[in-house]
Amino acid sequence: GAVVSQHPSRVICKSGTSVKIECRSLDFQATTMFWYRQFPKQSLMLMATSNEGSKATYEQGVEKDKFLINHASLTLSTLTVTSAHPEDSSFYICSAETGRHEQYFGPGTRLTVT
Amino acid sequence: GESVGLHLPTLSVQEGDNSIINCAYSNSASDYFIWYKQESGKGPQFIIDIRSNMDKRQGQRVTVLLNKTVKHLSLQIAATQPGDSAVYFCAENSAGGTSYGKLTFGQGTILTVHP
Numbered sequence: 001g002a003v004v005s006q007h008p009s010r011v012i013c014k015s016g017t018s019v020k021i022e023c024r025s026l027d028f029q030a031t032t033m034f035w036y037r038q039f040p041k042q043s044l045m046l047m048a049t050s051n052e053g054s055k056a057t058y059e060q061g062v063e064k065d066k067f068l069i070n071h072a073s074l075t076l077s078t079l080t081v082t083s084a085h086p087e088d089s090s091f092y093i094c095s096a097e098t099g100r101h102e103q104y105f106g107p108g109t110r111l112t113v114t
Numbered sequence: 115g116e117s118v119g120l121h122l123p124t125l126s127v128q129e130g131d132n133s134i135i136n137c138a139y140s141n142s143a144s145d146y147f148i149w150y151k152q153e154s155g156k157g158p159q160f161i162i163d164i165r166s167n168m169d170k171r172q173g174q175r176v177t178v179l180l181n182k183t184v185k186h187l188s189l190q191i192a193a194t195q196p197g198d199s200a201v202y203f204c205a206e207n208s209a210g211g212t213s214y215g216k217l218t219f220g221q222g223t224i225l226t227v228h229p
Binding site: 034 | 216217
């Protein structure tokens with residue numbers, strides 16, 4: 001139980017385009033999901049908290065217009081990187097909170113912007 | 115908050131040895147502490163957690179110790195195996211109540227187990 005998936009696992013896009021990453025809780029409903037970003041050999045940095053049916057809460061320094069988050073259902077949150085640039089290349093990881101308030105992580109999405 | 119480290123601490127052990135990974139946390143109001151294991155190219159995997167009203171918790175081959183006086187957390191892995199090689203992160207939560215909520219991650223420790 002408590003499985004979280006992400007799609008795609010890897011994506012390469014050209015500078016200026018937008019990329020959508022999906023995060024799904026497969027066997028539980030998640031009112032709250034979280035999006036993290038991780039650079040090589042570094043820790044996870046929380047980007048935003050995604051709440052089903054309401055606007056996401058962004059951490060300081062994270063541009064909400066650049067990183068669009070939609071949490072339209074209890075099992076799906078999406079992160080769209082708009083007008084991507086090479087500096088947006090990173091490992092993006094989502095997590096979902098269960099009804100027991102435990103947090104499980106997805107496998108991550110490797111984004112490369114050329 | 116964020117935790118960033120350009121040079122992760124490393125720990126190298128021989129297979130069968132016990133490993134101790136340490137973590138210092140910053141917020142004395144944190145309620146939950148969680149240890150995660152992250153293998154290369156994958157998301158973090160839950161290992162064990164502990165609430166702030168406890169000082170020790172044991173799992174299968176793992177023990178977490180919490181010292182609130184000095185804000186220190188440790189993860190002990192017994193009989194370390196090559197499959198334990200990964201980056202280990204501690205995370206703290208200060209949301210209160212029973213929710214993990216927002217997590218603040220430590221910088222991580224690279225564990226390498228030699229056969």
